[in-house]
Amino acid sequence: MxxxxxxxxxxxxxxxxxxxxxxxxxxxxxxxxxxxxxxxxxxxxxxxxxxxxRIGVKERFKLLFDKDQWEELPSPQVREDPLKFKDSKKYTDRIKQARAKTGAKDALINAKGKIEGHRVVVGVQDFGFMGGSMGVAVGAAVVAGLRAAIEEKAPYILFTAAGGARMQEGILSLMQMPKTTVALAEMKEAGLPYIVVLTDPTTGGVTASYAMLGDVQIAEPGALIGFAGARVIEQTIREKLPEGFQRAEYLLDHGMIDMVVHRHALKDRLGRLVGYLTGNRDAA
Structure with missing residues (x-):
């Protein structure tokens, strides 16, 4: 020097x-x-x-909410290491590491605010937090988000991004699939819209539960969406899968999702959908 x-x-x-x-x-x-x-x-x-x-929770909220204003909802309190799990590292240490990396308590955060003038509750799953994996905390957060939407009499919009269930919580992780499905039934009984935006990647038990139960299924371009991995499927059926299999555009062509929307147009499209689904068509 x-x-x-x-x-x-x-x-x-x-x-x-x-x-x-x-x-x-x-x-x-x-x-x-x-x-x-x-x-x-x-x-x-x-x-x-x-x-x-892929983007984080705060970045997603900034792109969605009017005037960059939202109120983050408190994360539900859950038992953090119910199985006292340890592999090459303690599960509690992995949680601490993920929290330091993302600044979030767990992989799914809820917030309420307005999108194009419509009151909504939005949940965002962060792949950066242990691969967005679905554990007890994520299941509790989905339920809390749905019930907050019911209390607010507003739609619930959920952005999914996950590698599947969280192995460190074993069967308790898989129990979040029926738990969130029952909570979605409460949302439907209240007559409120549930909109899912599938982002890259959305796989495993998340796809097999709340990610595919929306009134409207949207995906970002090129998002990987599926249950099992392509290699596992090929080995099972012993056939070569088509080009682009499990990508958003392929699923749209085969009727599994309703639309693929560019990130730049997503806020406007969500505003219009919420307006139509809540009967406020003039605002939409």
Whole structure:
């Protein structure tokens, strides 16, 4: 290091040079190098190939709620390590690590606010928190979000992203599938819309329960959606799967979801849907 660099770095009010990792983002699909600021301003979508990257809870809320205003709902209190599970690391240590990484208590966070003037409750599953895996806390959060929507007499919009059930909680994780399904029945009895937005990836027990029970099923472009992995299916049926199998566009063509919506158009589309489904068509 030259004496000029030493002097420059020693001056507290001069900003240090940003690293290449901070300045540039490499697209996972086309491998183009994009300015990080441009990538974020484009809603974390590659401006070259339109690849929709995974985003966190706060980023999702900022894209959705009017005037960037929302009220985060408290996470339900659950027993954190019911099976005292340990593999190469204690389950409690994995939870602490995920919380430090994401700033969230668990993989699903609820908030209430307005989308295009309509009152809604929104739940967002964060793949960055232990792969968005469904454990007791996630199941409790889905139920809490649904009941908050019933109390508010508002639709519940759920953004799913998960690798499936959380193995560290064993059978208790799988029990969240019927638990959330029963809570959805309460939502339907109240006559309120339940809209699901499937993001990359939505797989396993989440797909086999609340992710596929929406009144309207939306997906982001290119999202991986399925129950078992493609390789497992190929080994089971001993056939080669078609191109794009389990991607949002393939599922749309085969009637499994209702629409694929670009992230830029998602807020407007959700606002219109909520307006129609709640009878407020003039606002929609």
């Amino acid at each position: 030259s004496w000029i660099d030493k002097v420059r770095n020693g001056i507290p009010f001069l900003p240090k040079r940003q690293s290449e990792d901070q300045l540039w983002h490499k697209c996972k699909q086309c491998e183009s190098m994009v300015f990080s600021r441009e990538w974020e301003d484009n809603a974390w979508v590659c401006p070259r190939c339109e690849f929709h990257d």
